[in-house]
Each structure stands twice: as structure tokens, then as C-alpha cells.
Amino acid sequence: MTGKAANAVPDGAVERARAAVAPLHVLLELTYRCNVRCVHCYLAGREEEMSLAELIGLLDALAEEGCLVLTLSGGEVLLRRDFFEVASAARARGFALRIFTNGTLVDEARADRLAALEPVVVEMSLLGAAPETHDAITLKRGSFARTVRAAELLGARGVRVKLKTTLMRPNLAEADQMALLADSLGAQHQVSFVMMPKRDGDPSPLALQVDDRALRRRLDRRERELDEAPVPRAVGDDGLCSAGRAACSISPSGDVYPCVLLPLKAGNVRERPFGEIWRDAPPLRLMRELVTRHKIACQNCDDDGHFFCPALNMLQRGDPAHMAPQAMRGQALWRDLGR
Amino acid sequence: MSEAFEPAARPLRAPSVAWRVIQGEAVMVLPATGRVHTLNPVGTRFWELVDGQRTLGEIARQLHEEFDAPLGRIELDCQHFAAELGERRLLAT
Secondary structure, three states, X not given: OEEEEOOOOOHHHHHHHHHHOOXXXXXXXXXXXXXXXXXXXXXXXXXXXXXXXXXXXXXXXXHHHOOOEEEEEOOOHHHOOOHHHHHHHHHHOOOEEEEEOOOOXXXXXXXXXXXXXXXXXXXXXXXOOOHHHHHHHHOOOOHHHHHHHHHHHHHHOOOOEEEXXXXXXXXXXXXXXXXXXXXXXXXXXXXXXXOOOOOOOOOHHHHHXXXXXXXXXXXXXXXXXHHHOOOOXXXXXXXXXXXXXXXXXXXXXXXXXXXXXXXXXXXXXXXXXXXXXXXXXXXXHHHHHHHHHHXXXXXXXXXXXXXXXXXXXXXXXXXXXXXXXXXXXXXXXXXXXXX | OOHHHOOOOOOEEOOOXXXXXXXXXXXXXXXXXXXXXXXXHHHHHHHHHOEOOOOHHHHHHHHHHHOOOOHHHHHHHHHHHHHHHHHOOOEEO
């Protein structure tokens, strides 16, 4: 038996899940409603949300298919009045829970209820070390103080907290202070550098992106952060995209996608059982073939496929199989740093 | 710890552990530590049987019927394995 500190799953488990084509990690978006308006948010539009009964049926199906790690995400998940019913039902079905929240609605009582769920981690965005910086990005005055307070409340209850920072021009100067703040709160700190277009293809968040020269200076100082960046990973402990192979996402209305950022709809769980979609839907079968093919191709050019992000490719190139500029940028940064 | 896992003990999986069996091997996440554990097929079968109802002796006999190994060795392995799982807080005592 082996053990490994992780928020997701170990290498071997991912490989086995891929071999078995099991959805080891599912990101379930409960709502697109949100009480902050982050300028770089990738979400676009709203959907009719599944009911509690529909969600519980879905949880049964996910458990049946072998999902182990369930991420509850939004929007802001705590805007759903039945959030704790959904989360409790998930725990009762044996899922390891990750919860994404902005923390602004976490008070003492909700912190108690979140702790009672025994999540593997609660993840929140930290977008500045100064309140005015963070609040200018969330467009919500007071959000910094509430998020920090949430981290304190949860940490005091023994909940593992991860604070996630997307470095962009408005907060780059506070990068070190944000890391120190996370440390002082007893929280993990994850930094990402590569901005994503909105899910509808709107590239406006990219205007906030840090230029390469500043990013290189930053990476030289804080090399460890590259481990958490620059291209998002669905699950892949091996660095390769797990979208459609060991992971998928499900929208508030039940649409299934290979990844939360990859707009290739595989089906809807209101119309077809999740298991059928997972096993048979062409977009998911495409992803299984695509990533494997890319990895093989990369082995011929001294790359290992780490920067092959089908979602970025789709959003920037309109084709999941063709390397996007953002992915090539990450690849160049990676190589320049001798990694 | 060893007293809790004598042959008459009825070990139980820690309720907080999230786990699934994938291709015959258990993958487990212990929320309290954030650690992930995997078990080989024999360990996985043991894990499935530690339901708080069966004694360790009964589990050993069940494994003896399912796997090709002497009962005495399986009994010892079960005690050691239960102790190891207990140390990792994967079993409730």
C-alpha cells in the first residue's frame, strides 16, 4: 500500500482509471449564479439548474461509474439553498469532496457545516494581498475581507484550505505578499499564470495577462509555482490532460463536457444516463484518442505533452487538436526555465 | 493498537474515507490528511470485508477460500494489515 499527499488522485490511480475509462474526477457545477464579478472569469451566461432530486440521481450515477473525487463548483455554490443537502448526499455516497467557493458567504455556522462535510479541500480565489486589489478584480467591495475571514474560519476547524491566485497585471506586484498571506492563514497557495478566454470564446480576459518578460522574472524567483501552472490540468498527476479520460465536468443544467473549459458537449444527463454519455459520446472518445496521440507525437520532439491543452486549443484555434498560442507560450516558458 | 485487531476484533472502515474500486484495486482518500492510498487486489478484498460485522478471523477464512495461500499466513497478514490501516487512520477502532 502506498500513500501520497494530494488533492486529487495518484499517478497509478489515474492510469488505472484511464485504462478502465472511469470518471475518477468529476467537476460538478451547481450554479452559474455568483455574487462577485471577477474580471477574468471564464463563465458566460446562465442555465436552468438541476433540482436536488436530479442532482441526487446524478450522484448515484457518478458513484456507479467509479467517480471518487467530486468537485462542487459554481458560480458560487453557497448561493444554492440546497448546497448542503447536495454535498451531504455526495459524502453519503462515498465521494471525496473538493469545494470551490469565493468564501464571501462563509460565516461561523456555514464554516461548521462545511467542516462537517470533511472535504479534502476548500478552494478559494485570492486575487490580491491588499483589499483594494482583490476587490477591484472581483468587482465586489469587501470580498477580500470576507474571503480571508472564510479561510480563517475554515482553518480553525481543521479544514484544508487552498487559496488560488491567478497572476495578472493588476495583482502581479503583490505576488509575494499573497504567498505570505496564504502562509499566515495556514493555507496552501496555488498560482497560475496563463489566462483563459471565456468559455464562449471571448478573449477579453487575455488583456489582463502579464507580459512574458515580467512573467519570466517572476518565475525565476518563484520556480516552484510553475508546478501549479501554467496550463490548467483536469486531474492529470502525470501532467497530461485527463479530460474525457479520467475526468469530465457537468454544467448546472446537466450538460456533460470533457473539461469545464472545453465547449464540446457530450450529452445531457436529463436526456441520457451519465454512464452512456461517459462511455459512448463522441467528444469523450475523441479526447481519449487525442491526448494519447499527442503524447506519442510529443515523444518524437523531446516534449512530453505537458502543454497540450485541448480546451485552450479549442477556444483559441477552434480545434482541440491544434496547439493554441497560450499553450505554446507555456511550453516556451517551461523550456526556458530548463524544466 | 494490536489489541484492537486480534482475531476476534471486528474492524470497520473509517466512515470518512472515500474509496472506489477501479480495475480490482481500491483507491482511497482520507479527508483528514488529504492523502491518497491504493491497495493491491488482496488488500482491496480485505478492505471490502472490513465492515464492522465480520471478525478478523472470519475475514481471514474468507480470503483463504478466495486466494491460494495457507490460512495461518493469511491470519497473520490480516492482523498486520489491519494494524497498518489503523495506523493510517483508515480503520475505525
